[in-house]
Amino acid sequence: MGKGTGAQAGLRRRNMALVMKALAAGENVTRAAVAAEVGLTRATVSTLVDELLAAGLVEEQGAQRPGTVGRPGTVLALSETGPAGIGAEIGVDHLAACAVDLHGRVRARAQRPAANRSRPAEAVLAELADLTAGVVAEAAAAGLHPVRTTVAVPGLIGQDRGTVLRAPNLGWEDVPLAAAFGEAAAVENEANLGALAELWLGGHDGRLTDFVHVSAEIGIGAALVVEGRLFRGARGFAGELGHVPVRPEGPRCSCGANGCLETYAGEEALLRAAGVRTGRGPALKAAAVAGDPAALRALEEAGAALGIALSGAVNLLDPQAVVVGGPLADLAPWLLPGVRRELAARVTDRQWRAQDVLVSRLGHDGVLRGAAYSSVRTVLDDPATWIRTVTEPSLPPTGSTSCSSR
């Protein structure tokens, strides 16, 4: 254990997390500014900052710019060579991995096409582990210290965050992913990670805390963020926008019901309606850009269906905004008119505006960056514990992948 009694250690741990958070949130921050921000004495903050500097989590960036009042302090920033969060992504036809630093910037990245639908889970996981090891090595070569890996999966994850219960588009049932992945890793649903990426890295400066995030690859992925936290529901099934009924007597859905949103706006339905036989989303986008009438009509109708399902969600949840992200964001110019028209007609809240439907700036990388950043957030949220595992190597590095792991 660290110094002092348990209660003192707990207080120190909380204070260090507060200092780290203040450093993460601000720009050109000095020790004095941190002390003012978190309400601790200058001396306490200096001691904590010294520990963070020694551990390589924080770095000094020279004197404060002239023009500020009083004696200039030294500007502090999160380290660019501190811990790196690792994210890995299993798509239906690709694998990807990346490393982000404490700032959330991508520092290493790898991607491969892979026909994951037609392979056993073991083969997919072996290839993903190989890809991830390359990214880990690249991050380590750049002076970073890779920590925990988070794997994004298009499926339903068990409450242990280690098992994939069902991933219909991969043909998986009960795959113990975290265990199979070698060392302790976390597994998370890709729609959830897309929403968390938007919360953390979407460029909203912490002001967007309540939203519905919609993305799509094969199905419709959605997740709810409420008061700055992922809303999982009582049994972990919240956010199933794809199976909200749009027309109860509509086409049969893969889930067995009729007229779910997926039967109108899921990729398969959309490509069929547009008459696009190969090339998936990019081919559909190309057809829309070229002004193909079938593609334009299909996208208009899918947008309206999405708007109908979303108006139910907005009437129930009253979020600040709806965010369209992931591959769906590419199709936003053609989907959004229908989405906005239906929402404007159906939302009860008179303050709701068409501008409350946002398009994510994160593009296709949202899920992968969300996975990687959720790994490094374990250090941002509790730097003291990370320092302890690094400086006392006799302790097992619980839940983290050491930088030499493969």
Next chain:
Amino acid sequence: MGKGTGAQAGLRRRNMALVMKALAAGENVTRAAVAAEVGLTRATVSTLVDELLAAGLVEEQGAQRPGTVGRPGTVLALSETGPAGIGAEIGVDHLAACAVDLHGRVRARAQRPAANRSRPAEAVLAELADLTAGVVAEAAAAGLHPVRTTVAVPGLIGQDRGTVLRAPNLGWEDVPLAAAFGEAAAVENEANLGALAELWLGGHDGRLTDFVHVSAEIGIGAALVVEGRLFRGARGFAGELGHVPVRPEGPRCSCGANGCLETYAGEEALLRAAGVRTGRGPALKAAAVAGDPAALRALEEAGAALGIALSGAVNLLDPQAVVVGGPLADLAPWLLPGVRRELAARVTDRQWRAQDVLVSRLGHDGVLRGAAYSSVRTVLDDPATWIRTVTEPSLPPTGSTSCSSR
């Protein structure tokens, strides 16, 4: 102020609230049992209990039953002559008021038919104040001490909890209800109070913390409870189940959109489909009991529409249960088959069962009792502040109606 420093007073206040909560939750509770439950010393608990006894919030009920281990303690219970919470309800064609004690039991109640749709708000509020004053006097005569009044309104309430922004079924816009009601009163939407009544008084022993509550008088009222708290949404509009689209090309709704749940299961639509011209809900129920084919068909179709809208809600929110309450509960035998069939067909969560649709045991009184109990909960949540306002009468009794008020 009370004894000791501000920090000590704060600690004492929190500890007293903990003791009060332990007494409210348990049966046949002794000082020793409370001490064990809340993790305070026997001596501290005894001091706090003495204060609660002196203030009349708690009473002794004689020795513990024989058969328990050790020296028998004195059994404590919340007082039956302590504070009373006052609830008042504005319906479209009735007014009601009641007083509940700390146990949530109704101790005084009054109700009048009233054609509130066709009267100015001032006249409605004057009559409600008169009705409420009678209930206050009756509660006081029974030895209770009436505190704050909460008024239930079928409309949208401002963030100040004092103004009715819109109540279309009453024809109200921007009515400053709390101010007009004489002394400081709280105003709350009736659907929210129905849901809170189910949470607090529904007989679930604290195990039901995440649910969708659906009731109906003219419109469809619904509210969401999440992690034991009312879920209001970013702007306070959450829970608008009545305007979730059921069939987007369906009948025109009063909100301007097409095919909202209200156009299928709202009272007006339901009575019209059933061919019931006078007598509203009770007449419809009588027709259903008599086996009238039009009434049975109308209820079956309304139940299915409710089930379609609720399956969207369940897929998005993944609650533990859906609770049907208020006047709608009377029609449950005819509505529920359709509700359950649609949910079973459309909910993605395979653990969802037909039994997860519950019928409230609170009947028509849910909203009124929820209003009254939300008033008395201010004392349960913070007994020290109530004691201070009672024992130091020089302080203004903020937010409470004294027992002599009219």
